[in-house]
Amino acid sequence: xTRTPPSETPSRRTLLRWGAAGGAGLALSPLAACAGPTGAPxxxxxxxxxxxxxxxxxxxxNQFDAAVTVQRAVRQALTAIGPDMRLTRVxxxxxxxxxPTTWSxxxxxxxxxxxxxxxxxxxxxxxxxxxGEVAGSFILGLFPELPEVEATGERTFLLHxxxxxxxLDRLMANILITPxxxxxxxxxxxxxxxxxxxxxxxxxxxxxxTLARVPDYWGGRPPVEQVRVRxxxxxxxxxxxxxxxxxxxIDTITPDSAEQLTGxxxxxxxxxxxxxxxxxxxxxxxxxxxxxxxxxxxxxxxYAIDGESLVRDVLTDSAEQARGVVPLSLQGAERTxxxxxxxxxxxxxxxxxxxxxxxxKIIWESGEFAADASVMEAVAEMLKxxxxxxxxxxxxxxxxxxxxxxxxxxxxxxxGNGFPGTTGQATTMLQAMYAGTAEDERTxxxxxxxxxxxxxxQLSDAATETDPATRDRKLxxxxxxxxxxxxxxxxFVPKTVLARRARVDGVRLLPINSYDLxxxxxxx
Amino acid sequence: MSxxxxxxxxxxxxxxxxxxxxxxATATRQRRSARFKLWAGALCTALVALPVALASLLPLxxxxxxxxxxxxxxxxxxxxxxxxxxxxxxxxSRILHGGQVSLTVGILAVVVSGLIGIAAxxxxxxxxxxxxxxxxxxxxxxxxxxxxxxxxLVVALFGPSVTVITCVIAIAQWPEVARLTRSLVLVERExxxxxxxxxxxxxxxxxxxxxxxxxxxxxxxxxxLLLLAQAVLLESALSFLGAGPQRPFATWGRIISDGQDxxxxxxxxxxxxxxxxxLLVVGVNLMGDGLRDRIRTTKTTKPAKGA
Numbered sequence: 001x002t003r004t005p006p007s008e009t010p011s012r013r014t015l016l017r018w019g020a021a022g023g024a025g026l027a028l029s030p031l032a033a034c035a036g037p038t039g040a041p042x043x044x045x046x047x048x049x050x051x052x053x054x055x056x057x058x059x060x061x062n063q064f065d066a067a068v069t070v071q072r073a074v075r076q077a078l079t080a081i082g083p084d085m086r087l088t089r090v091x092x093x094x095x096x097x098x099x100p101t102t103w104s105x106x107x108x109x110x111x112x113x114x115x116x117x118x119x120x121x122x123x124x125x126x127x128x129x130x131x132g133e134v135a136g137s138f139i140l141g142l143f144p145e146l147p148e149v150e151a152t153g154e155r156t157f158l159l160h161x162x163x164x165x166x167x168l169d170r171l172m173a174n175i176l177i178t179p180x181x182x183x184x185x186x187x188x189x190x191x192x193x194x195x196x197x198x199x200x201x202x203x204x205x206x207x208x209x210t211l212a213r214v215p216d217y218w219g220g221r222p223p224v225e226q227v228r229v230r231x232x233x234x235x236x237x238x239x240x241x242x243x244x245x246x247x248x249x250i251d252t253i254t255p256d257s258a259e260q261l262t263g264x265x266x267x268x269x270x271x272x273x274x275x276x277x278x279x280x281x282x283x284x285x286x287x288x289x290x291x292x293x294x295x296x297x298x299x300x301x302x303y304a305i306d307g308e309s310l311v312r313d314v315l316t317d318s319a320e321q322a323r324g325v326v327p328l329s330l331q332g333a334e335r336t337x338x339x340x341x342x343x344x345x346x347x348x349x350x351x352x353x354x355x356x357x358x359x360x361k362i363i364w365e366s367g368e369f370a371a372d373a374s375v376m377e378a379v380a381e382m383l384k385x386x387x388x389x390x391x392x393x394x395x396x397x398x399x400x401x402x403x404x405x406x407x408x409x410x411x412x413x414x415x416g417n418g419f420p421g422t423t424g425q426a427t428t429m430l431q432a433m434y435a436g437t438a439e440d441e442r443t444x445x446x447x448x449x450x451x452x453x454x455x456x457x458q459l460s461d462a463a464t465e466t467d468p469a470t471r472d473r474k475l476x477x478x479x480x481x482x483x484x485x486x487x488x489x490x491x492f493v494p495k496t497v498l499a500r501r502a503r504v505d506g507v508r509l510l511p512i513n514s515y516d517l518x519x520x521x522x523x524x
Numbered sequence: 525m526s527x528x529x530x531x532x533x534x535x536x537x538x539x540x541x542x543x544x545x546x547x548x549a550t551a552t553r554q555r556r557s558a559r560f561k562l563w564a565g566a567l568c569t570a571l572v573a574l575p576v577a578l579a580s581l582l583p584l585x586x587x588x589x590x591x592x593x594x595x596x597x598x599x600x601x602x603x604x605x606x607x608x609x610x611x612x613x614x615x616x617s618r619i620l621h622g623g624q625v626s627l628t629v630g631i632l633a634v635v636v637s638g639l640i641g642i643a644a645x646x647x648x649x650x651x652x653x654x655x656x657x658x659x660x661x662x663x664x665x666x667x668x669x670x671x672x673x674x675x676x677l678v679v680a681l682f683g684p685s686v687t688v689i690t691c692v693i694a695i696a697q698w699p700e701v702a703r704l705t706r707s708l709v710l711v712e713r714e715x716x717x718x719x720x721x722x723x724x725x726x727x728x729x730x731x732x733x734x735x736x737x738x739x740x741x742x743x744x745x746x747x748x749l750l751l752l753a754q755a756v757l758l759e760s761a762l763s764f765l766g767a768g769p770q771r772p773f774a775t776w777g778r779i780i781s782d783g784q785d786x787x788x789x790x791x792x793x794x795x796x797x798x799x800x801x802x803l804l805v806v807g808v809n810l811m812g813d814g815l816r817d818r819i820r821t822t823k824t825t826k827p828a829k830g831a
Contacts (some may be wrong), residue, residue: 235785254785258788381590392771394766
C-alpha cells in the first residue's frame, strides 16, 4: 500500500510560497520610505508651483499673472507697479513728463546685467522697438502707441509720443529690458537680465526653471539663494505638493483648494483684492446677420446667467460679479451696470429676436481662471434652461487657443478669458480690449474682434487727455458706451489667493497677483 | 517506483488517493478556480454593466441637471445614493451615464480592433511571405511606441470626439489580437484538414475563411474580451488627461479628474467612480481568465473522451 506523506512536511509549493512572500517583503520594504515627504526643496531653495506653463522668461507674448513674479526676477523694466498700485522706479531713477508728448528718463547709475554688461540707452530703444514688431503681442495692445527713444546722454533719454500718453510711466512697467545684442522680436528663451536672479537651468518645454541668486545684484543681495519654478497644472497635485512640502508657494488657487488648506499646520493663505477681470466674452467677428452680431441678442443671453449663484456656490464668494467693463478697483473705472438673472426675460427676448434655439460654442483654456471648468459647465446648463444649446471646447495649456482668439483657428461664439490690470489704470485695460481698429483686426490683434470705431476714438481721446479729471470723465463715458454694446455674457472679478508654506516669509502679494522675490525669505 | 492501475482494478480495491486528496488535487483546484473566476467575474461585470445599460430606465436624475445649492452632498443624503458632485449633479447618475460613453467606446474599440487583428493576423499566419513580413513589422513598430503618448498625439491631431477616441483605441489594440491570431493560424495551417481542403481544390482565401478562422476564433475572441478592460481603462485615462470627449459629457476618467481637486474634502467624488472602474476591470479580467482556463481544461479532456 502506498504511504501518504505526512501532511506536516512542507511541500514544494509551500516552500515556494514562503520564498515568494519573503522575496516580496524584501522587495517592498524600501517603499516604506515613501511614507514620508519626498522631493522637498533644500533649505536655501524656494520652489514655486505655477498653474500655467511658463514657456519663456520674456513677456512679449506671455504674461499671465503668476508669470510676472518670475519674469521680473530675471528681467526688469524701467518702472514697476508696487504695493497699493503705486508706481515705483526700477531701472530708471527719473521718469518725468516734461511736455505732453515727451518724457525725460534717466537710467539708474551702476546697473548691470547678470553677466556684468552695463545697461545702455540703446538696450531700452531696442526693447521698445522689438515689442512693436511681435505679432499677437499682448503688451502691444496696452499702449495707445509705442514711444520713440531719443538718447540725450549716456544714461539719459527722451521718450516721444505723437499724442500725449499720460500713463506712459506705468505702461513702461511692461517693457522688460534685455541687452540689445541679444534681443529679438520674439519671446526670448534664454538670455540675461538685470534682475536679482539669473537662469541656472531651464526646460521651457516643461515650464521648469532654476534661478540662481545674482551675487552682485545692484539692488542688494536677495535672501533666497535659489528659486525653482515648476509647472504643476493639476490643482490637486499642487495642493498635495504644498502640503507635503514639495512646493513652497502655489498661486491662483480655487476656493475649494483654499478651503482644503485653511487651518492646516505649516500652510498660510494670502488673499488680496484682484485687478483681473474674467469674462465670457462674445466673438465680435460674427458676420452681419448672425444672432450674436446683434447687441440685443447678446444682452438677452446675459439674463440667462445666474451670476449670484455662480459667485456664491461655484466660486464660494472668492469673486464678485463685475459691475463695469473693467474691475472697479482700477483707477478711472466706472460702474456702468450689473448682470441680472432673469431666465424668463431671456427666453422672451430671444424669441422676439428670432434667436430661440440658438446654438453657441464656448471655448477657454484650462487655468484661465480658478474653477474654470465648473463655471463653464454651470453656464452651459443655465443656457440650456433658456433654450440655448452650448457646446464646450476646453483647450489644454500649450494648445493653440491664441490662434482661435485671433480668429485663425476656428469658429467660436463665446470665450472664457481673464485679463489682468497690469498698470492699475482702467485706461490701459480699456485700451487693450476695446480700442481695436480695423488695422489691428487685419492681423487678428483686435481683442476678440472688438472693433467699434466710435468707442476706439472715445478711448483714444481719453487716453491722450492730460488733465486727470477730464480724462476720468471721458473714460467714464467710453465705459458706458462699451457696456451698451454688451461685450460679455457674464464677467466677474476674482480675488487673488496664494498659499505658502510657513517657512516662506515676506510674500507681499500685490493686487496684480505677483510679488517681489527679493523680499521673500526662507526660515528654518 | 510507479504502478499502473487500470480503472477496474483501482475501483475494486482500496486506494491511498482519497476523495480529500482528489479535492485538493491541482486539476480539481484549477477547475474550481476557473468556475469561481467565471462566476465572480460575471457578477462583478454585471454589477456595473447592467445598471450602466439600464441607466436611462432607472429612476435617476438627469446626469447634467445641476443644483448649485446642493454641491458635494455626501452619499446617502437627500436621496443621492452616491452623493453629488461639485456642481450638485447626482454622482450615481453621472457614473452610470458616463459608463455608457466609456463602455460604448470600449466595446466599439475592441470589436474594431478584434476584426482588424483577426483579419491581419490570420492573413499573416496563413499566407506568410511578404504579407507576414508587412503585418509583423507593422505590429512590432506599433508595439514599440509608448501607447498613451501615441493616443494623446492622435487625439491632439484629430480632436477629442467619441469616434476619434474609439478608432484610436481600436487601432492601438489590434497588435495584441493579430499576434495571437497569427500564432494560432501558424499551428492550424499545418493540420491535415487544411491540406485536405487544399487537395479538394479550395482557394486559399476560402480555406482561411471557412476552415481556419472558425477554429482560431474562440481563443482569439478571449483576448478581445480581455482587451475590453484595457480599452475602458484607456478611455478613462484619456478623459482623465483631458483628451476625452468634450464637456459636459460625463466619462469615468473626467469624473475622477474633476473630483481629484476635492479628494481631501469630498472623498466620494474620486473613490466611488474609481471603485466602479476597478469592479468592471476586475470582473472582465476574471471572466476572461475563467473562460480561458475552461477552454484549456476542455481541450485537454476532449482527447480522453474520444479515446
